[in-house]
Amino acid sequence: MSWLDKKIRRVAVLMSTYNGEKYIDDQIRSIAGQVVSQDVQVRLYVHDDGSTDHTLNMLKALKLEFQELITIITEPSKNVGVKASFFSLIKSPSITADYYFLSDQDDIWEKHKISDFLELFSEMSKDKPCGVYSDLWIADKNANSTGEKMSQIAHWKKGIIDFKFLSFDYRVVGCAFAINNAARLEFKNSVSLDLINSVNMHDSFLALLISATGELHLLDKPTVYYRQHEGNVIGALKKRETITQKINKAIAVPGQLIHDDVCIGDLVEKNHIKTNDGVESIISIYRKYYDANGFTERLRAAVRVYPLMHHRRRWLHFILMIFIHTNEYTTQPWIGTNR
Incomplete structure (x- = not known):
């Protein structure tokens, strides 16, 4: 069977941006440079959450360069925050795919990230909610790896990550997380904006929901250079606190x-x-x-x-x-x- 006879596997990468002019070019180029088989179609959907710098202009320039790869979404038009911004992307009726990857604006993806995730998804059910998350390289503000992995600094324990475990742990990092369409539909049909604004984060809650109703699997290798800088919302490194x-x-x-x-x-x-x-x-x-x-x-x-x-x-x-x-x-x- 040739690749022409295979069903196209559609991948939607969902990204929310806000004043990301320093890093957005690197991240989008790492997504555009993904090495995937010919039966995989990758599309990037970006919601700019009211940036006041040059992020939106950079997105428009990148869209001219990469054309069909990038779709810029302008609704909601005002700043709604990271949770509501990703919520609007996951719920958007204009975005349809077989798999959905969450992406931050300031990281860099390993070139085989999507392929590695899809290989693991191929072993899982398409009919029930499924998610895959991976380890991450901790990187400095220039996206150079520090040599440490998230699993090391966060003391990840090996073994099954089920609902019991996640019920008292924020293990899954959104930029290294993807879901199948069944999980997306479950989230889309059952989660409200008020609910998502009340929970810790959209990604941890989505992972918790999948662990309660479907399957959640770990890809035990780093697939993201998790850039640490002064503008991180959460980040991997401890910040100075009062x-x-x-x-x-x-x-x-x-x-x-x-x-x-x-x-x-x-x-x-x-x-x-x-x-x-x-x-x-x-x-x-x-x-x-x-x-x-x-x-x-x-x-x-x-x-x-x-x-x-x-x-x-x-x-x-x-x-x-x-x-x-x-x-x-x-x-x-x-x-x-x-x-």
């Missing part, structure tokens, strides 16, 4: 994680979505804490949550969860709601 910021983060992180887990429970119940084995019982544990009134109920609920924690500072979060209802502090002070 004592107040550290305290706010320590309180808000467990509350936000539990909030997102409960949101998954509400979402699957409302939309009658079947979950994987054990998911509902895990959500019920978090819901007990979420709905707790008073110290005694919080204590009992936190004791049940503790075995689900697996990071090095779980004892600190456990103590805070007992004495403070951490769900009241899910305002994300460690990342903000905008760029």
Whole structure:
């Protein structure tokens, strides 16, 4: 069978930009230079989120150069923030594909990234929500690798990353994450803008949803040069924080994680979505804490949550969860709601 007889596999790369003039050219050229087989069609869809620098002009110039590769999306026309911007791309009725790759504006992709992801997707079901995420090279502001991988500095543990694990961990990094069309449709049909604005991030919530209802797999190799610079929204390296910021983060992180887990429970119940084995019982544990009134109920609920924690500072979060209802502090002070 020749490649002409094969069904074209359509890949949509979704990118949100905001004042990215320093890095956008490098990233788009790394996407344009992807090495893929002839039956793979790659298209890049960019939503500019109200840039005030030369990002939009650079995008228009790159579109002239790469023509059909790039589609610039201008709605929403005002600055809505990174979560709502990606949300609009994932929900857009004008974008249709078999696979959807999330992309930051300031990284550089390994030239075989798309091919490596598609090879792993080919072993997975097309009929249920599936996602693939990879490791990343930590890079400096010039996109030179530091020699360290995300899995090293974040102390990734090997093994299955299921809902139980992700329910108390932000493992998946959006710029190294892709989903199939079944996952996109599930997200598109069940997630509202109000919901996405209330969760930690669009990518971590999407990964959590897939782990609850489908399959999530790790490509155990770096496929992205994850550029670290002063403009990172989140980034891989620790930023200098005040004592107040550290305290706010320590309180808000467990509350936000539990909030997102409960949101998954509400979402699957409302939309009658079947979950994987054990998911509902895990959500019920978090819901007990979420709905707790008073110290005694919080204590009992936190004791049940503790075995689900697996990071090095779980004892600190456990103590805070007992004495403070951490769900009241899910305002994300460690990342903000905008760029």
